[in-house]
Amino acid sequence: MNLRRVTAVATKEWKETVRDRLFLLMSFLLPPLWMVVFGYGLVLDVEHVPFAVLDRDQSSLSRDYLYRFMESRYFDYRGSVYDERDIDRLLGDTAIRMAIVVPERFAEQLMAGSSVTVQTLLDGTFPLHADTLKGYVIAINRAFTQELLTDFLARTRGLVPEEARRFVEPVSLETRYLYNQEVRSTWSMVPALIMFALMVASPLLTALGVVREKETGSIYNIYSATVSKTEFLIGKLVPYFVISMVNVAVLWAIAVWFFGVPFKGSFTAFFLASLLFILCSTGIGLLISLLVRTQMAALIITIIIAMVPTILFSGLLVPVSSLSLGAQVQAHLFPAMYYTDVVRGSFLKGLGLETMWTDLFALAGFAVGLRLVAYGLFTKRPKA
Amino acid sequence: MNRNDGSSIEAVRLWVLRLFVMTRKELLQLGRDVPLLLFLLYSFSLSVYISGAGIAMQLNNASLLVHDGDHSESSRELIHRFHEPYFRFDGEVGDPKEGLTRLDQGTAMVLLDIPPRFRESIQGKEPVTVQLQVDTTNAPQGLSAAAYAARIVGGFSFDLALSRLGAALGDDMRMPVVDSAHRVWFNQDQDETWFQSISHILRMITLFAFLLPAAALVREKEHGTVEQLLVSPVTPLQIMLSKVLAMTLVILAATALATATVLKPVFGVPIKGSAPLFFLLTAFYSFTVAGLGLFAATVTKNQAQVGMVALLVISPMLLLSGITTPFEAMPPWVQTLMALSxxxxxxDITYGILLKGSGLELLWDSILAMVLLGGTLFGLGLWRFRRQFQ
Amino acid sequence: MQQYDRPSIRSVLSPQPSDTIVNVSGFVKRYKKDVAVDGVDLEIRKGEIYGLIGPDGSGKSSLMKAIVGVLTYEGGSIDVFGTRVDSERAAEQIKPKIGFLPQGLGLNLYPELSVEENIDFFAHLRLVPDEDLAERKARLLAMTRLERFRDRPMKNLSGGMKQKLGLICALIHEPDLAVLDEPTTGVDPVSRRDFWSILAELLEEKGMTALISTAYMDEAERFHRLSFFSGGKVLASGVPAEIRALVPGSIVTCEAHPQLTAIARLKTRFRQVESLGSLLRVFIDTTDESEAQSQIEALLGDLIPSSFRVEEAGLEDVFVALRLQKSESKEVSDVIADSATVHDRDGLAIEAEGLIRDFGSFRAVDHVSFRVKQGEVFGLLGANGAGKTTLIKMLNGILSPTGGAGLVAGVDMRMATGSIKERIGYMSQAFSLYLDLTVEENIRLFAGIYGLDKRSMSQRFEWIVTMAGLSGYESSLTDSLPMGVRQRLALGCALVHSPRVLFLDEPTSGVDPIGRRHFWEILTRLAREGNVAILITTHYMSEAEHCDNLALMYAGRIVAEGSPEAMKRQVEEVGGRLVEVVVDQPRRALMHLLQAGFHGTALFGTTLHVFCRDPLRDKARACEGLEGRGVRVISVKERPLSLEDVFVYRVMALERAEPSTKQEAAA
Known part of the structure; x- marks a missing residue:
């Protein structure tokens, strides 16, 4: 290892990067842009679900019942229909995701003290939707029933409303939301977006590095020089590492000062993890760069490899624990998951090294492993 | 007159021939890039399987810890109601603090705390409150867990109330209750593999349809081969169209592969609508996205730049268009922005055809929007490409 | 001045065997199944310039890469500085002492970095101490006259400047062994001389050893020893004189009419017959002048030759003769195909009217006007960066002119429709075919683009393969082809549709002598028989002799034009008669003659070409001066001008007149 040679490679790489204005601009612009756009725009809650009603009863009670759906922020009322076939059409056209059918004699039966079944028709193409919607509907039905019952008991048994309510709801649930008391989507999304930005942009920065030199032929300068493989690989990395670290700092600042996400944890752990994670993500780019022959292949493979597992298996949207076994294996084979843990842990939970050392350890393992494979794949004396 | 006809037929023949040889060239070049080809194959087969089988956006196996301060039959009954697939019982803790530590570490997501004298209170007709602590670092999932828990506890409470009422009023006494009956359409079993595998294919189509032609065009610019073409009778339209055609063919083949090897046989996705229509519209879609990619290629000089522009354009498309998250919930400005996606x-087209069996009569508006968008993008790209060499 | 006292030709000295720096024995290199090099032995001794010469794809580059340790090999052994280069580890040991310049003009440099940054990168990579670097950099930049461009990005340098920069970068750490792969390919004659004198000075000064390959045979005379490569084997090795002695012979030039009949008659006996304008050039396997003359006269019969002249054969002729001895020559097919159908015979094919092109504040092409008729071969000469490529790009519609008009067949190519584009063929300077397609696929692609039907496509395919000598390469990936073969393929693709107008931008860069001769035979016939108009640029002045008309560009302007003969006459009128002086210390002699006021003096291989207004007086003056400085004059004789003399004289005169302009133009 000779520091001067590393510096030489790094300086050259840095100058080349800096002179590619558009590239440079994008590499600093994209991560904050993503954070702002996705921080505000990527809403995972099932809300504003468009629905239609078919009210066969047309009583004031049925209207009172349906009003609860229309009022809810979870639903978005799109109108009434008078024929079940219209529902088919609207669902098929994705104009609505749900329809509620209130049966005839709805008010009459309930007033008579008998039970009534309200049918909901759900669009099952998004199973997550359908399931969540079911929950909402059940909750609204239950609340409505409780009111009816309270009223009924007061009417038939002469209980005071307060007493009746207690009778109707013997066990209640008190939920405390930890780490994110107001359950803001942005709070959970924004820290994870640091992971997203680093995982998606950093590999691309490095991916073309070695293939480009192979394509133009300047790689022979390296082959024929005394610079060692390690020095070359490190030198190549430095500029992208620096860009990524700057991005971490910028993203951290945006998260804390712009989105107001609390940073409760330890800076050391966060910094260390970010450092290791950048080594991982740039390592992935480097590895691809060594495996393929053309810049085109490097570009496409890197973008897809960086993007797809990051969306699916990193814990950004879906917690790794709820993946199937096979997908969990894949998630564990991908460094993003560990970093997501650390980022969320540092921001929202206030955890430190003592609880997150396993994640850091895994990241370190990936960083070293990827480098070792790259070292093995790179030869200064190729076959052709 | 005849000669005129002859020469115009000849001109058309030449035009088609040129497009054909250029398209074949693109395919040959792609065929030479073995790593890329292998990756394409993986993306449309194994990768579809893994995502389809593995990902559940629904609350799935949320790890549940219980602090049972009562240890009675009632408390056990309540705990019993927290079951799979939503919750996975991960053990009991003696002290709520111990549970909180586990939540901190992220090894558990939900802590259910049942107070002492739970059964006693119920029997004494005293209202009782059960506590739930939820990790909301992942807000939607936390909310989801809380909602399920509320549903379960509510159900427990409701059943208790009904049985008590029944006991009090006698069996003949009827009660006013609104029951829910659900009918789930298009995917009765709410099989999430259908949704995930299809959305994965959409993701892959988008990525490849954008990147393949964009990278190919930038490569022509980088290597100077585009000059050789511009001097020949090949028009810019043919240069661009041939790339789009070639990549569309590749994507159609890959989509067919994914459908034939994973979607149908493994996950049993029903293709309710017309398969030819689906492939036709997939071709339109590839064309549209390829137009976008080519446009990106005309504003960039090298692969690194086109990669960055791709990230700029594709990531919002993938995350905000509604394949990962429900579109309706997006803020209005995102919905407006995504009208361009x-x-x-x-x-809508894909799910409409594959799962709902919709046809042109329902999908025409989406199709029209897509085709208009595609035509505009391709036209813009063509315009930029032409202008670049003027 | 100490360094000049050592004789620069040391081929006569035989260094001690202990001085062996590189020893190659039984070297074999295979790429998958293809054998690139098949059993080569080679020994390079300390302090010598060792040359590798051979056709494209003969394995020179593979051998050079293997020697510097950046390529594995399958058989034999390579020892460099006593280390057996057989593993990555062993290769690392020799690398500190080696400087390597790979093939391709400036391809190993970093386009975005400035001249100085490129040098610094190489120096830092080689751990050159800062003070040494500053000193060497200053000296090398001065020597290469690049100091004014320290801060210019490498991508804005001309080809010649790039190559000089490449040389500086390869030698900045003062290696013991410099390995340079075709360092002068694509570089104009003046820059090439520059390059060689810099190289020679550096090597001598530092006692470096060099292994150099080249496609220019005149450069081969500068090697102390050399090896002829062919088909992955060494045909011959030795000092240039030894090589020349392998095929003793001489070159006869004469005029005879009608030329075509004369050629046909001569070809019955001799295999190397060329036409240079009105002259015939024949290689005869005898060194005896009268013998040669009688042989020629006998063959020509009733065609009486005039301006008869016999010269010593150059290495290029020997090389061709050697190749022809060893292998059956591939005769060029007679098919010139349908281009022979004559259209607009006397039509104006290309017309430039006051063309101007600016890049920012820099004017690359400055009021250029000329005309090319159908059936005419028009050569565009000029130093790298004189504006030739820009001019061609404007004519064929890739670039739009800032002013003036460029017309092809009376049409502005930028407005041209498909049918006009079908009539032109273009071969760009930078290789611009698809590297990931095979030879056949490339040809078929362009055949399709130009709308050839199946039958004419296969005919054309055969023709191109034969014409360009591509047989055996049909299904090879273009990427794997040597540079010269790629160039021939590119020409084939440019000709696929039998164009009426051809634009060829340095089509023969990096192509070996035999390939170039074939190439020109084809071009001449296309023009003569097919009536095709050809606009061509080249850095091989011997090729320029084939052109009907020439224009010499300098700093974006045309500074001289006319037929080759006219161009020579013009120079003779200005500069005087040309005298060839052979001495034992050519570089020292050159310095002296330039100081003594012989401004047109230039080095050709190892001989000096001196322009004399008054030959008798000047000869004596020159000889006296040289002898007085300890230079032994071996021979002095007058000789006719070549176009290379014209080029060097013109460009050097212009550079002297305005030393800064050329450099500006080079951007």
Missing amino acids: PLRYYI
Whole structure:
């Protein structure tokens, strides 16, 4: 290892990067842009679900019942229909995701003290939707029933409303939301977006590095020089590492000062993890760069490899624990998951090294492993 | 007159021939890039399987810890109601603090705390409150867990109330209750593999349809081969169209592969609508996205730049168009912005055809929007490409 | 001045065997199944310039890469500085002492970095101490006259400047062994001389050893020893004189009419017959002048030759003769195909009217006007960066002119429709075919683009393969082809549709002598028989002799034009008669003659070409001066001008007149 040679490679790489204005601009612009756009725009809650009603009863009670759906922020009322076939059409056209059918004699039966079944028709193409919607509907039905019952008991048994309510709801649930008391989507999304930005942009920065030199032929300068493989690989990395670290700092600042996400944890752990994670993500780019022959292949493979597992298996949207076994294996084979843990842990939970050392350890393992494979794949004396 | 006809037929023949040889060239070049080809194959087969089988956006196996301060039959009954697939019982803790530590570490997501004298209170007709602590670092999932828990506890409470009422009023006494009956359409079993595998294919189509032609065009610029073409009778339209055609063919083949090897046989996705229509519209979609990619290629000089522009354009498309998250919930400005995303329309088209069996009569508006968008993008790209060499 | 006292030709000295720096024995290199090099032995001794010469794809580059340790090999052994280069580890040991310049003009440099940054990168990579670097950099930049461009990005340098920069970068750490792969390919004659004198000075000064390959045979005379490569084997090795002695012979030039009949008659006996304008050039396997003359006269019969002249054969002729001895020559097919159908015979094919092109504040092409008729071969000469490529790009519609008009067949190519584009063929300077397609696929692609039907496509395919000598390469990936073969393929693709107008931008860069001769035979016939108009640029002045008309560009302007003969006459009128002086210390002699006021003096291989207004007086003056400085004059004789003399004289005169302009133009 000779520091001067590393510096030489790094300086050259840095100058080349800096002179590619558009590239440079994008590499600093994209991560904050993503954070702002996705921080505000990527809403995972099932809300504003468009629905239609078919009210066969047309009583004031049925209207009172349906009003609860229309009022809810979870639903978005799109109108009434008078024929079940219209529902088919609207669902098929994705104009609505749900329809509620209130049966005839709805008010009459309930007033008579008998039970009534309200049918909901759900669009099952998004199973997550359908399931969540079911929950909402059940909750609204239950609340409505409780009111009816309270009223009924007061009417038939002469209980005071307060007493009746207690009778109707013997066990209640008190939920405390930890780490994110107001359950803001942005709070959970924004820290994870640091992971997203680093995982998606950093590999691309490095991916073309070695293939480009192979394509133009300047790689022979390296082959024929005394610079060692390690020095070359490190030198190549430095500029992208620096860009990524700057991005971490910028993203951290945006998260804390712009989105107001609390940073409760330890800076050391966060910094260390970010450092290791950048080594991982740039390592992935480097590895691809060594495996393929053309810049085109490097570009496409890197973008897809960086993007797809990051969306699916990193814990950004879906917690790794709820993946199937096979997908969990894949998630564990991908460094993003560990970093997501650390980022969320540092921001929202206030955890430190003592609880997150396993994640850091895994990241370190990936960083070293990827480098070792790259070292093995790179030869200064190729076959052709 | 005849000669005129002859020469115009000849001109058309030449035009088609040129397009054909250029398209074949693109395919040959792609065929030479073995790593890329292998990756394409993986993306449309194994990768579809893994995502389809592995990902559940629904609350799935949320790790549950219980602090049972009562240890009675009632408390056990309540705990018993927290079951799979939503919750996975991960053990009991003696002290709520111990549970909180586990939540901190992220090894558990939900802590259910049942107070002492739970059964006693119920029997004494005293209202009782059960506590739930939820990790909301992942807000939607936390909310989801809380909602399920509320549903379970509510059900427990409701059943208790009904049985008590029944006991008090006698069996003949009827009660006013609104029951829910659900009918789930298009995917009765709410099989999430259908949704995930299809959305994965959409994701892959989008990525490849954008990147393949964009990278190919930038490569022509980088290597100077585009000059050789511009001097020949090949028109810019043919240069661009041939790339789009070639990549569309590749994507159609890959989509067919994914459908034939994973979607149908493994996950049993029903293709309710017309398969030819689906492939036709997939071709339109590839064309549209390819137009976008080519446009990106005309504003960039090298692969690194086109990669960055791709990230700029594709990541919002993938995350905000509604294949990962429900579109309706997006803030209005995102919805407006995403009107420009062809993926937004293609999602409706795909699910419409594959799962709902919709046909042109229902999908025409999405199709129209997509085609208009595609035509505009391709036209813009062509315009830029032409201008670049003027 | 100490360094000049050592004789620069040391081929006569035989260094001690202990001085062996590189020893190659039984070297074999295979790429998958293809054998690139098949059993080569080679020994390079300390302090010598060792040359590798051979056709494209003969394995020179593979051998050079293997020697510097950046390529594995399958058989034999390579020892460099006593280390057996057989593993990555062993290769690392020799690398500190080696400087390597790979093939391709400036391809190993970093386009975005400035001249100085490129040098610094190489120096830092080689751990050159800062003070040494500053000193060497200053000296090398001065020597290469690049100091004014320290801060210019490498991508804005001309080809010649790039190559000089490449040389500086390869030698900045003062290696013991410099390995340079075709360092002068694509570089104009003046820059090439520059390059060689810099190289020679550096090597001598530092006692470096060099292994150099080249496609220019005149450069081969500068090697102390050399090896002829062919088909992955060494045909011959030795000092240039030894090589020349392998095929004793001489070159006869004469005029005879009608030329075509004369050629046909001569070809019955001799295999190397060329036409240079009105002259015939024949290689005869005898060194005896009268013998040669009688042989020629006998063959020509009733065609009486005039301006008869016999010269010593150059290495290029020997090389061709050697190749022809060893292998059956591939005769060029007679098919010139349908281009022979004559259209607009006397039509104006290309017309430039006051063309101007600016890049920012820099004017690359400055009021250029000329005309090319159908059936005419028009050569565009000029130093790298004189504006030739820009001019061609404007004519064929890739670039739009800032002013003036460029017309092809009376049409502005930028407005041209498909049918006009079908009539032109273009071969760009930078290789611009698809590297990931095979030879056949490339040809078929362009055949399709130009709308050839199946039958004419296969005919054309055969023709191109034969014409360009591509048989055996049909299904090879273009990427794997040597540079010269790629160039021939590119020409084939440019000709696929039998164009009426051809634009060829340095089509023969990096192509070996035999390939170039074939190439020109084809071009001449296309023009003569097919009536095709050809606009061509080249850095091989011997090729320029084939052109009907020439224009010499300098700093974006045309500074001289006319037929080759006219161009020579013009120079003779200005500069005087040309005298060839052979001495034992050519570089020292050159310095002296330039100081003594012989401004047109230039080095050709190892001989000096001196322009004399008054030959008798000047000869004596020159000889006296040289002898007085300890230079032994071996021979002095007058000789006719070549176009290379014209080029060097013109460009050097212009550079002297305005030393800064050329450099500006080079951007």
